[in-house]
Amino acid sequence: MSHAVIGKNRLEAFSDGVLAIVITIMVLELKVPHGNSFSSLEGLLPVFMSYVLSFVYIAIYWNNHHHMIHTCKSVNGSILWANLHLLFWLSLIPFTTGWMGENHFAPTPTFLYGVNLLFAAISYFILQRSIISAQGLDSILKKAIGRDRKRNISTFLYMTAIAVSLWLPFFALSLYTFVALIWIVPDKRIEQVYK
Amino acid sequence: MSHAVIGKNRLEAFSDGVLAIVITIMVLELKVPHGNSFSSLEGLLPVFMSYVLSFVYIAIYWNNHHHMIHTCKSVNGSILWANLHLLFWLSLIPFTTGWMGENHFAPTPTFLYGVNLLFAAISYFILQRSIISAQGLDSILKKAIGRDRKRNISTFLYMTAIAVSLWLPFFALSLYTFVALIWIVPDKRIEQVYK
Amino acid sequence: MSHAVIGKNRLEAFSDGVLAIVITIMVLELKVPHGNSFSSLEGLLPVFMSYVLSFVYIAIYWNNHHHMIHTCKSVNGSILWANLHLLFWLSLIPFTTGWMGENHFAPTPTFLYGVNLLFAAISYFILQRSIISAQGLDSILKKAIGRDRKRNISTFLYMTAIAVSLWLPFFALSLYTFVALIWIVPDKRIEQVYK
Amino acid sequence: MSHAVIGKNRLEAFSDGVLAIVITIMVLELKVPHGNSFSSLEGLLPVFMSYVLSFVYIAIYWNNHHHMIHTCKSVNGSILWANLHLLFWLSLIPFTTGWMGENHFAPTPTFLYGVNLLFAAISYFILQRSIISAQGLDSILKKAIGRDRKRNISTFLYMTAIAVSLWLPFFALSLYTFVALIWIVPDKRIEQVYK
Secondary structure (H helix, E strand, C coil): CCCCHHHHHHHHHHHHHHHHHHHHHHHHCCCCCCCCCCHHHHCCHHHHHHHHHHHHHHHHHHHHHHHHHCCCCCCCHHHHHHHHHHHHHCCCCHHHHHHHHHCCCCCHHHHHHHHHHHHHHHHHHHHHHHHHHHHHCCCCCHHHHHHCHHHHHHHHHHHHHHHHHHHCCCHHHHHHHHHHHCCCCCCCHHHHHHH | CCCHHHHHHHHHHHHHHHHHHHHHHHHHHHCCCCCCCCCHHCHHHHHHHHHHHHHHHHHHHHHHHHHHHHCCCCCHHHHHHHHHHHHHHHCCCCHHHHHHHCCCCCCHHHHHHHHHHHHHHHHHHCCCCCCHHHHCCCCCCHHHHCCHHHHHHHHHHHHHHHHHHCCCCCHHHHHHHHHHHHHHHCCCCHHHHCC | CCCHHHHHHHHHHHHHHHHHHHHHHHHCCCCCCCCCCHHHHCCCCHHHHHHHHHHHHHHHHHHHHHHHHHHHCCCCHHHHHHHHHHHHHHHHHHHHHHHHHHHHCCHHHHHHHHHHHHHHHHHHHHHHHHHHHHCCCCCCHHHHHCCCCCHHHHHHHHHHHHEEEEEEEEHHHHHHHHHHHHHHCCCHHHHHHHC | HHHHHHHHHHHHHHHHHHHHHHHHHHHHHHHCCCCCCCCHHHHCCHHHHHHHHHHHHHHHHHHHHHHHHCCCCCCHHHHHHHHHHHHHHHHHHHHHHHHHHHHHHHHHHHHHHHHHHHHHHHHHHHHHHHCCCCCCCCCHHHHHHHHHHHHHHHHHHHHHHHHHHHCCCCHHHHHHHHHHHHHHHHHHHHHHHHH
């Protein structure tokens, strides 16, 4: 068993661990309310909705991360750090989610949530580049991704959402939701290349 | 090692991670009391009892999940998302457990707890369907499950419990407990088929 | 790869996950103090000391669990549930540790901590029995354990400590510490048998 | 599959689990602020900066731990305990990070943070020694490490930083940051020896 294979397994295990914790501790922001009637849940509705949105986002990242790492044969230092960089931005999701939810999608928290999503997307892109460059000329991942329209569209939508979030937070929110829907389908392109 | 095998391993690892965190962070709802006498623990008794019930439920899900995924040879996109959907409902258990416990099994929280259990059961069923449909005509899982009486009984009991919870929360609670007892035995049916 | 082997791997992975979380969330009881001088740390000293003790206990359980499961060839339903039962008692350690620490080793919390340790020890013993009975006549684990003096001594010391804790909590505490020291050496007996 | 190999896998899995939790629960110190404007985030800036620094530190430890354990063929009792000892000091990082951040790098918390880093470094060194001594005369790890200048420099810088932290906390902070930068490159020395 070579160095590379072990490294990849531990990178997957560590990433799975961090993502599993991120997705689960977000529920701690859903603070148990003091009353015991349905009306005491009302204030929690926006917190719950942001929880659902972020749960889906982390699930998408886990899913695509899984497909992307699958194309790796070896893991080098820059892949390791690019991966940690991605995990850093994802680890902030519980915080930005909580702030947005507790303030019922007020402009500034909705803006910050978008910035967090954008940085996560950028760090995912950097990780992709690191893997492609490690795979060299006949990179499976490069072939699979092709022109990468999905990424370009998402980046454009994130930036639009961030730009308008301070005036129209609910419009920004629907753009975030729309991007999630685009990505909910796992990266068919990679499955394609393997066939 | 084919794509499918790796996917299955990571799906198991991620699910184990999420379930391990869910089962453990519930203990954070058991807030350390301020007094230092036995009487200061009294208020915690219902919280503790709900903790025990939910611990058993998560354990049952982990156990049966483990048997069910074992029958999978490959994992496709719909299995992945059905699994994440199940994890979503289970991730809410610490919240509904905490609310029910802190309100000493008041009607509304006991109702919500039942709804959470019902949705978890439904999402488990959807996951089962996804696996069976991926396995095709000679599905091992389908043979193992047969007429699935256990599931039908549980669904019926959950719905009864939810219906009466707003009037008789303690009766609802005993139904939840009873369903847990039915399932505490792991799915013998699957073990059967393998012999 | 047979059913049993997979089951064992997931049982290990799930137990490792729960123990890793238990050992780490205990640190959340070390609440960041409000002052910024050394004196504001003083009140935390007993919390820190209980943290150290419980960290060592969880580490010992992880260590011996690891050796014990290693002797397993297969995992059946009763082993699975005996293992979950052990994890249940260990999952309560952060709560009892926090209560004992925050009350500076007051009698009742120190009593409860001992009860928790005793139940964990009993559930470990039940797990051991389940494994031995599954292994049948030539059980490796049974040979390894022999007369099991260490366990008998610990049980005796736990019970003594619990009995006196309400009058002499610090004596109880030293007994808990002493039992930890006895066990800090991993189960050499199992390593012996393998040679 | 021999005893040693299994032991090593579980040691890695457990360490990965603990490090993944430590790196993620630190974000819980980033408490969601009450206001919903940018100015309500201002007070969080030092907490965020300490989060970034500690995230990088845990990432470095995970990375180098990964390379170091890779050189192990077998795991004995002293390696297991040296590893748990390292995890103990790293598990305190969320606490010392939170205290330092919330007090905007006041002298005493900055001092304590440095002490925590120093103890983590010492325990890492002890783990290294345990592995080298288990590997015997032709230890791969020993060859890889050589004169270990990086470690000596770090120890010197930590001690300097701790010494001045009570007078010049921001100078101490820049030394902590500088040590992180030295280590951000994974241990090339080990990769070298394998070639």
